[in-house]
Amino acid sequence: MPNIRRFIVYILGLVVLSFGIAFSIRSGLGVSPVSSIPYTLSRISGQTVGFTTTAFYSFCIVLQLVILKKDFKLRHLLQFVFSYVFGLFTDMSMFLTRNLATDVYPVRLAMLAISLVLIAFGVYTVVLTDVVMNAPDGLVKTIADHWHIEFSKVKSIFDVICVSTSIILSLVFVGNITGLREGTIIASLSIGRLIGVVSRRYKEKIASLYT
Template sequence: MVDIALRYVMLVFGLSLMSLGIAFSIRSDLGTTPISSLPYVLSELMPLTLGALMILMNLVFVALQALILRKRFKPVQLLQIPVVVVFGLLNDVALWLVRDVSHSAYWQQWILVAIGIVLVGIGVAFQVKAQTTPLAGEGLILALSNELIRKFGVKRPFLFSSVKIQFDTSLVLLSVVIALIFTGGLAGVREGTVAAALCVGFVVHLVIRLLEPVSTVEKANIELVATDESPSDR
């Protein structure tokens, strides 16, 4: 029980850092992170906070997992719902905490983007390290990847990493379309969004190597590749 409690403390800590990183990205006015781009654009059009829209979006992700997996959707996966609610609330708290953060030059905007990328990367690393309930977005990506491999066999486009890139890209493109149609601009999707998409993964990898011995990380990477490429348990 103590080990489980510590894992969830680590998860909440990671989610808090991710939320703070997203808030700094938003304050930069150079675009937010890919996963928060759609809720941010919608928050500009609706009388709802970013956190509330994050909760609604992720609840849709949980529902989609149930539709995709059907009988293979396990009750334990419903634990994603309280995690989603906590993450949404943390996003609103983070935005309140950085409400006075501002900038007066383009280079200052990039500093805020960099802070956001580092915080999100560290937060994701702690979330991975916790090994508890994944965020609903990752859960949906995993469900899509597993089902595609189960039906069509192991192919590189169906691996988790590839599906994640496609998923994040789709969210950003949808955000761009909605922003262009309803705001006439690229609200929430700019060069900072691209930077986050390219750099967060690098920060995650670096932090995980700092949190774990090199041999353990290398072993984990080997096991992950083996899991991705083996259809035995799909």
């Protein structure tokens, strides 16, 4: 039963994370760095954010395979399942929040704040349950371990690459920068700290759900 409960809590973490992404998009104030490429690809291709998220995450898994080669294990391969399921949850969350878009700036800020809290809880729950790591973080960890670089440094560089790539794709294919605003900067500066707060205050409560 503990393993089943752990998996259920993990799935709940994915759902919470997907709603965090949906709220950040609906706020219209900019998505988080790791969501910037899927969002931009969605605007370019006309596909759903869930579909492009699955595609981007799958690309991150392929890069892990290229780096790890024979050290690529079944645990890494399971990230494909995570990516597909998370893509479905993201589309579900986008559908359920479809009527929340507004032009009222204070409300947008409130939605952004909600998104940051949801993302922090979602990310921490997924990490704490330790079922399957999400693909972008899996790629960051793979690079950090393979070349013996501090995880946080690789994460920071990865976020910059995501945002830079999103800007280039937006300018080339859309003609303007899309999905990147003050909320992107706020997310970059605050999500890590919020995860720290969740870890300190809610670790035992979250863990008690599956232990």
